[in-house]
Amino acid sequence: MSLLTQQVLAQNQNNPLYDISRKVHFGFAIGLNTSTMALKPSDASYTQNTFTKVNQATFPFISLQPVCNFHLRERLDLRLVLDFSLSQRNIDFTHITGFKESKVIPSAYLGVPVLLKYKSVRHENWRFYVIGGFGYAYDFESNEGHVQDIREPLVALKKHNYYYSYGAGFDIYNKLFKLSPELRVATGLNDVLVANPDAYTTMFDGARNTMVWLSFFFE
Numbered sequence: 001m002s003l004l005t006q007q008v009l010a011q012n013q014n015n016p017l018y019d020i021s022r023k024v025h026f027g028f029a030i031g032l033n034t035s036t037m038a039l040k041p042s043d044a045s046y047t048q049n050t051f052t053k054v055n056q057a058t059f060p061f062i063s064l065q066p067v068c069n070f071h072l073r074e075r076l077d078l079r080l081v082l083d084f085s086l087s088q089r090n091i092d093f094t095h096i097t098g099f100k101e102s103k104v105i106p107s108a109y110l111g112v113p114v115l116l117k118y119k120s121v122r123h124e125n126w127r128f129y130v131i132g133g134f135g136y137a138y139d140f141e142s143n144e145g146h147v148q149d150i151r152e153p154l155v156a157l158k159k160h161n162y163y164y165s166y167g168a169g170f171d172i173y174n175k176l177f178k179l180s181p182e183l184r185v186a187t188g189l190n191d192v193l194v195a196n197p198d199a200y201t202t203m204f205d206g207a208r209n210t211m212v213w214l215s216f217f218f219e
Contacts, residue, residue, distance in 0.1 A: 012124050014173045019071060019122070027219030029065040029182070034058050035087035035107065035211045037192075042205040050199050053094040057102075061086040063213060075119045083111035083137070087211065091155055093200060103155045103200060109211075111137035113165050113186070125173040132166040135186065144194050153198035161209055162189045169217075180217035185210065 036058050045054075063085040070078040091103045113135030120128040143156035167184030188208035195201065 013122070014125050014175045015178075018173060018178060019119075020074070023071050025069050025071075025219060027067050027069065027178075027217055029063075029067065029081075029180075029215040029217040031063050031065070031213055031215030032060045033063045033085050033087060033211055033213045034060050035085075035089060035209060037089055037105075037207045037209055038188075039091075039204050040206040042202060045203045048199070048203070049096060051093050051203065052096050053092075054203060055092045055094075057090040057092060059088050059090075061088065063215065065213075065215060065217075067217065067219070069117075069219065075121070077117040077119070079115045079117055079131070079133075081111075081113050081115065081135075083109065083113065083135075083213075085109045085111065085137075085211065085213070091200075093203075105155055105157060106141045107157065108140040109137045109161070110140065111135055111161075111186075113163075115165065119171065122171075122173075127171045128168070129171060129180075130166075130168045131182070131184065132164075134162075134164050137161040137163070137186075148196055148198065150198075153196065153200055155200050156194035156196065157207070157209075158190075158192045158194055160190070161192060163187055163209070163211075164189060167213075178217075178219045180219065182213070182215045182217060184213045184215065186213075 066082045068080045087107045089105045093101045115131050115133035117131045142159040144158045163186040165186040169180050169182030172179045187210050191206040193207040
């Protein structure tokens with residue numbers, strides 16, 4: 001009876017040997033990302049008399065992600081992702097006079113997360129999975145090391161980012177490819193705020209990046 005059930009299920013599946021026929025396969029993803037910073041207020045932020053309010057605004061940007069997938073076991077994969085992501089955060093300062101000023105912090109990340117993907121049992125043409133691991137990202141838009149203009153000081157971030165990442169998604173099997181919608185979060189492990197003596201940067205004692213991706217993988 002069990003064998004008969006497996007044969008019936010296989011007949012209803014698109015490419016039933018997809019996950020076991022190749023030890024290594026490649027793919028890519030396109031998607032959207034948003035990036036925020038966890039800003040730690042400094043002691044100076046409570047005693048200064050320059051700003052009355054500080055807010056942060058984020059914007060969705062596009063990301064591209066080539067991926068190399070290694071099939072380790074029936075329900076376990078190792079994934080190497082090359083992540084190209086653009087992002088922008090605006091920090092809005094309200095001066096004590098009521099004047100509002102925005103510091104724009106753009107980033108262009110090249111990230112390399114190493115992820116383990118644990119999959120559920122396949123149900124006809126779909127299966128659920130969770131994913132997690134660690135990664136490194138280099139910010140090509142970083143102003144670390146640049147000479148500050150005292151008339152227009154910047155809130156600058158460091159070039160090097162280290163993070164842990166986790167998420168979940170679905171594998172949807174088509175006849176010619178597999179589509180995988182995935183939601184993944186990366187939380188920064190290191191402080192990325194460049195210390196500068198200007199009134200804007202001294203409002204903070206540190207900053208850690210958090211990025212969220214909604215990606216669609218084609219493999």
